[in-house]
Amino acid sequence: VQLVESGGGSVQAGESLRLSCSASGVTFSRHAIAWYRQAPGKGREGVSCISGDDGRAYYADSVRGRFTVSSDSAKNTVDLQMNSLKPEDTGVYYCATDVDPGRCLTLLDHYNYLIGDWGRGTQVTVSS
DSSP states (O other): OEEEEEOOEEEETTOOEEEEEEEETOOGGGOEEEEEEEOTTSOEEEEEEEOTTTOOEEEOTTTBTTEEEEEETTTTEEEEEEOSOOGGGOEEEEEEEESOTTOHHHHHHOGGGOOEEEOOOEEEEEEO
16 A cells, blocks of 8 residues: 655645545555644644545544545545635645544544554645
8 A cells, every 4th residue: 555645735825725645555445545634743633534435525623614525446546625724724634544444433533543554744834
């Protein structure tokens, strides 16, 4: 398994970014795929997750309504569309896979429960 994030950058508040996770070696129906972020000096936070069971998407309260996660199993990619960005969205964004395709809710609250692989992250900086 290899996970590679891309699409990060520096934007102004209110602007948008689209992150992409290239997930080679991952069978989407057998994994949950999650996005996490880590701001400077803070712990890792669950942002969004897509279930391998039924493709349902889950979001942290802080991003619901602004972020949209989508997957393309043919391309083996999982994208995170981030709109109306805020300075508090700043951080390193990671994608990760979990061997259980159906436990997104747990994974969003407890990144340390994840059993799987992590990408190296991509930096997102939102200035006010």
